[in-house]
């Protein structure tokens with residue numbers, strides 16, 4: 518399955534770090550260190566990012582962002598419940614039990630299914646952002662003299678950039694859990 522983690526233009530401009538670099542460091546951690554890392558980096562920062570984006574969307578109140586905002590709020594609701602489930606139920610059990618129990622295996626499967634749901638909403642968000650970008654006037658276009666339109670376009674771009682940066686973090690986060698943490702735990706390589 519192809520999973521977009523980064524936009525090519527962001528990589529070339531040096532706006533984002535290569536997630537594989539972070540992933541290689543992550544692989545060297547113990548399961549407990551990984552749990553700690555995920556909670557204190559991704560969960561923490563993504564919750565903050567989501568609150569900022571929610572506030573920005575509300576503050577802008579632009580009709581052009583209505584549909585994108587709804588899809589973003591859908592993703593936010595999924596993620597908030599998912600992070601709570603990981604932090605309050607699954608991660609504490611993984612911390613305590615060195616070997617995965619039957620209950621834990623079921624829970625890990627549920628989390629992985631939820632990741633697929635999140636990816637579906639992320640794809641929708643990405644598509645909506647692409648369509649919105651296509652509908653925006655190019656910078657320095659004919660309506661450059663129209664101040665209101667320019668302010669709106671800048672705000673719309675800012676809103677989408679914030680969402681994109683959240684999506685990059687979520688992709689790395691899902692990759693760490695699905696491809697490193699859960700397999701390592703299930704293989705019983707608890708160090």
Ligand SMILES: [Fe+2]
Pocket residue numbers: 555559560600603690694
């Ligand atoms: Fe997580």
Ligand SMILES: [Fe+2]
Pocket residue numbers: 599603628632691694
């Ligand atoms: Fe997760």
